[in-house]
Amino acid sequence: AAGVIQSPRHLIKEKRETATLKCYPIPRHDTVYWYQQGPGQDPQFLISFYEKMQSDKGSIPDRFSAQQFSDYHSELNMSSLELGDSALYFCASSFTGTISYEQYFGPGTRLTVT
Amino acid sequence: GQQLNQSPQSMFIQEGEDVSMNCTSSSIFNTWLWYKQDPGEGPVLLIALYKAGELTSNGRLTAQFGITRKDSFLNISASIPSDVGIYFCAGHSSGAGSYQLTFGKGTKLSVIP
Numbered sequence: 238a239a240g241v242i243q244s245p246r247h248l249i250k251e252k253r254e255t256a257t258l259k260c261y262p263i264p265r266h267d268t269v270y271w272y273q274q275g276p277g278q279d280p281q282f283l284i285s286f287y288e289k290m291q292s293d294k295g296s297i298p299d300r301f302s303a304q305q306f307s308d309y310h311s312e313l314n315m316s317s318l319e320l321g322d323s324a325l326y327f328c329a330s331s332f333t334g335t336i337s338y339e340q341y342f343g344p345g346t347r348l349t350v351t
Numbered sequence: 352g353q354q355l356n357q358s359p360q361s362m363f364i365q366e367g368e369d370v371s372m373n374c375t376s377s378s379i380f381n382t383w384l385w386y387k388q389d390p391g392e393g394p395v396l397l398i399a400l401y402k403a404g405e406l407t408s409n410g411r412l413t414a415q416f417g418i419t420r421k422d423s424f425l426n427i428s429a430s431i432p433s434d435v436g437i438y439f440c441a442g443h444s445s446g447a448g449s450y451q452l453t454f455g456k457g458t459k460l461s462v463i464p
Contacts, residue, residue, distance in 0.1 A: 242394075268450060279439060280455040287359055293449040317418065327393050331450065338382040338443040342393035 239263055241343030243328050245314040250318050258313040258346045269311040271303055271342060281325055287328065287333065303336045312341030317330055320321045357440050357455030365463050366448075370427040372458040374440035382443040383423035384452065385414050389436045398425070430462050 242261040250256050262269050268287045273296075277302035282295035286305035297303075300318075305311045315322060325347050329340040354399040357374045374383070378416055382401055386394035398409050400416035401422060407414055413426045423442070427434055 270451075279456050282451055285449070286449065287450075293451050295451065325391070329393075333450060337397050338452065339384065339396060339400075340398060340441075340450075340452060342386075343392045345391070347391065 241328055241330050241341055243326075243343040243346050245346060246344065247347050247349075252318055252320060253350055254318050254350075256315045256318060256348060258315070258326055258328075258348075260310075260311045260313070260330075260343060262309055262311070262328070262330030263332075266330035266332045267297065267309065268331045268333050269309070270306055270329040270331070271297075271311070271313050272329065274325040274327060274345075276324075282312070310337045314349055315348075320350050323348055339342075352399055355453050355455040356435060357457055357458055360456065361459040361461070362429055363461045363463060365436065366430060366432060368430055370434070370460060371440060372440075373422060373424045373443075373461075374442070374455045375422040376442065376444075376453075377442050378419065380423075380442035380444050380453075381420070383414070383416050384441040385412075385423070385425045385462055386439045386441060387436050387455075388439060394439055398422045404437075432462050432464055435460055435462050 242313045244259045270285040273279045283294045283297040289305045303313045307336040327343045327345045331340045363387045368451045388394040398414040405416040415424045437457045441452040
């Protein structure tokens with residue numbers, strides 16, 4: 238079965254640079270979620286989109302923005318990167334048509350800021 | 352916001368032993384999910400529970416939705432080395448207007464061959 242695709246899998250950036258992470262949800266899934274996970278931490282919710290509209294906002298810094306496109310893929314844009322932004326970033330998708338809360342995670346993007 | 356208390360934080364068990372872990376909350380949840388995460392990988396959904404008292408199995412894994420709707424349990428029978436990883440509970444709270452999940456802090460499982 239098709240899974241969530243994230244790219245790139247690894248990314249190394251310097252402080253103050255920008256980064257763009259991409260997420261391709263499972264086909265027919267209408268909702269995308271972005272999470273940040275630091276070492277030894279649980280995933281922290283950043284932001285979600287339902288049918289290309291922002292549906293919920295978590296602890297996303299103002300330096301970050303995201304959007305969902307007409308083909309349902311999503312991009313997380315991160316600017317003025319800081320050392321503390323180094324983390325695993327996960328995208329998850331779900332189909333909310335049946336009021337399902339099941340989220341399926343991608344393999345993640347490991348961002349290292351130097 | 353809602354918090355999930357997951358325990359134990361970590362456990363070391365002998366291969367072949369059974370494992371139990373749980374999540375509790377002060378709030379009522381209408382959905383409980385259990386995920387397993389391998390190092391550097393994304394969490395994989397193991398079991399989803401939607402009804403109080405529900406008991407659901409997935410191979411050697413069995414999870415239960417607590418009657419009070421404030422807790423959930425995951426049991427792994429006859430553990431094997433590939434069970435090693437971090438297990439997260441996650442829940443959706445009744446009354447929450449969005450589809451956002453609340454995650455526990457995880458249980459790190461180590462299996463000694």
